[in-house]
Amino acid sequence: MKLSRIPQQVIPLTIIFALAIVALVAARQMLVPESFGKYGHYRADAVEEVASHDISYAGIQVCNDCHDDIVEVKQESYHRGLSCEVCHGPANNHAEAPDEYTPGAPRGRGYCPLCHGYNPSRPVGFPQILPKMHNPGKACMTCHNPHAPTLPHAPEECSACHREIASTKMVSHHTTVDCRTCHTVPKDHWSDPRAVHAEKPTDRSTCGQCHATGADSPKIIPRIDIETHGGRYLCWDCHYPHHPEATL
C-alpha cells in the first residue's frame, strides 16, 4: 500500500498506540523485578530476603538441649501440642546466650484466655472458661501448672468443657433437663475425655420419657405421638436437642 493512501487519521493513532505499547513494554522491562515469576506469580528473591532475616524463634528442639526436664513434662501433658515460644515469646537470643537474655513468661491472667477464653467457634470439648468468673483475682498458674495443666480436680460441671452447649441449653426450653438425662457419661470422660467417650442418644425413647403421650412426666411438657410424629426420622433430625423449638 502506498503511504499516501493510508487515511490521515490512522497515522497519529498508530503512533499513540505504539507509544503506549512501547511504554508498557519498557516499564515492564524496568520495573518488573528480575526474579519475578521464577517459581510462581511472585518475586523469587523475596524468598531469600525473608530467609535472611534474623531468626527470632528457635523452636522446641533447641529448648530441649537445656530444658529437657520441662520439655519432657510438657510432652506428656495436655499442652503437648504447644510450642514453648507460644507462651514465652521469641527466644532465639536466649537460646544463644542464656545468661544475657531471659525470656518472659505469661504469669498473669491475661494471656491464657487468648486460647481458653470462651468463644463459640472453638471445637467441641476444647477447655474454655469465662475469665471473669473463673477464680478471679488469682493468677492462672497458682492452680494450673502451665507445662502440665492437669486439672487440680475434675470439673464439677459439664459446662467446664462444653460451654457452648451448656449456655445454649441454659436459655432453651430444656434448661431444666440435666445433661445426664440424655447422655450416659462414664466417670473417666471427666478426666480423659478424648479416650473415654460420652454416649449420645440413639433412639426416640430418650425423648419419649418426657414427651410421649402416656409418659410419666410433668403436665406442662408438650406431648406428641411418639409413634407417628416426625415420621421415620430421629427427633434430633428436626429439633436441636440442646435448644428445641417447635415454632419458629
Place this chain on the structure above:
Amino acid sequence: MPFTLISLLHLLTITAESHGFSGYMYPNEYELQWGLLIVVYPYLTGLVAGAFILASLERVFKVSALRPIYRLSLLSALAFMIIAPLPLLAHLGHPERCLEMFLTPHTKSAMAMFGFVYAWYLSVVLLLEIWFDYRENIVRWSNEKRGIKKWFYKALSLGATSVSPESIKFDHKMGKIITIIGIPSAFLLHGYVGFIFGSIKANPWWSSVLIPIVFLFSAIVSGIALMLLIYMITTMFRWKQISMACLNKLGELLFYAIMIDFSLELLDFIHRLYESEESISILSEMISNRLFVSLIVAQIIMGTLVPMVSLGIARFGRLPDELRRIVYFIAALLVQVGIFSTRWNVVIGGQLFSKSLRGLTVYKMELFGLEGLFMTILFLIAPILILFVLTKILPPWPSDEKAVIRDTEKVVTAK
C-alpha cells in the same frame, strides 16, 4: 442529581432499620469487608455499559429516533467510565499499587485482569469512537476558535486535519467498526463484574451463572434510564425543544429492558427456590428481614414494577405529551433507585449471612472516611461534573438542533 439524593435517602432508611446480629456468625463475618464503595462500582460500570449500548443502537442498528442523544450517551459513558474505577482504588487503600496489575498481569485471576478490561474499553472503545465521531467538528472548531482554544482543538485533532469527503467517510466507517467491537466489549465490561460475583462459589447468594447476564441487563436498564434523565434535564436547562420521538423510543426501550431484566431475576429467584439448597432458609430469612426494604420495596416494587407499569401506560396509552414526559422522568428516577438497590442487595446481601448458614449480621455504614457515605456521594456527583465539562469541550448538540429534531420526528412518524 436527584437520583443520587434519592438513592442516598433510601440508603439511610435501610441502615436505620437494621437491627443487630442474630443467630450464629463466625468471628470474621461480623464486619463486612465490602462496603458502600463496592456497591457504587458495579452501579457506575453498569451506567457506562448501558449508555454505550444505547448509543450503539443508533449507530449500528440505525434506530434513528435516538439520534438526538447519540453523542450525549457517548460522553456520559466516558464521564462515568472515568470515575468507575475510583471507588475500587479508594477501597483498596493503596491506589498506587493498581499499576502492578499492568506490570505483572495475572491471567488466572479475573479481578487482576480488570486493568486490561478497563484500559481496552476506555481507550480502544470509548475514546476512539468519540474521537472519530467528533473529528470533523474538532477540525472545524480549531479553525473557528481563537487563542488558546484554537490550540487546544488543534491538539485534540492529533494533526489529522483533513476534512475531505473521503476522510469523513473513513471516520464514519471507523466509528461503525468500533461500535461493533464496542458492543461485545460493553458486554464484557459489565458481564465481567457479574462474573466476579458469580464465580465466588462459596457464597450461595452470588454463585450463579445467571449473575453476569442479570448484571448486563440491569446495566442496560440503568443506562437507558440515565440517558432519559440526562436528556430531559439538559434540554430543559438549555431551553431547547425536546424530541418527543426520542423520548418515546427511550421509554419504549426502557420498558422492554426492564421486562427482560425482571424476567431474568425472576428466573434466578424461582430457580433458587426450586433447587432449594441448604442455604435457602437463611437466604429467605435475609430477604424477609434484612433486605426487605432494599429488595422487596426499593428494588422490586419501586424500582421495577411501578416503572414498568407506568412506562407501559405512558408509552402505549393515550396520554398528552406533557404528562407523558413527567411519567417518563419519574419512572427513570425510580429505575435508578431500583438499580442502585440491586447493586446494594447483591454486594451487601452477599455478606449479611454467615457461611454457617445459621446467622445474619448487619452492615454499619461509615459517614466520613475513605469508604464512607460522603466519599460515595462524591463519586456519584463527580461523573456529572465531568460530563458538564465534557459537554463544554465537545458540545454534543447539533448547531441546527431544531432541524435535526424535526427530521427525527418526521422519519419516525413516516415509519
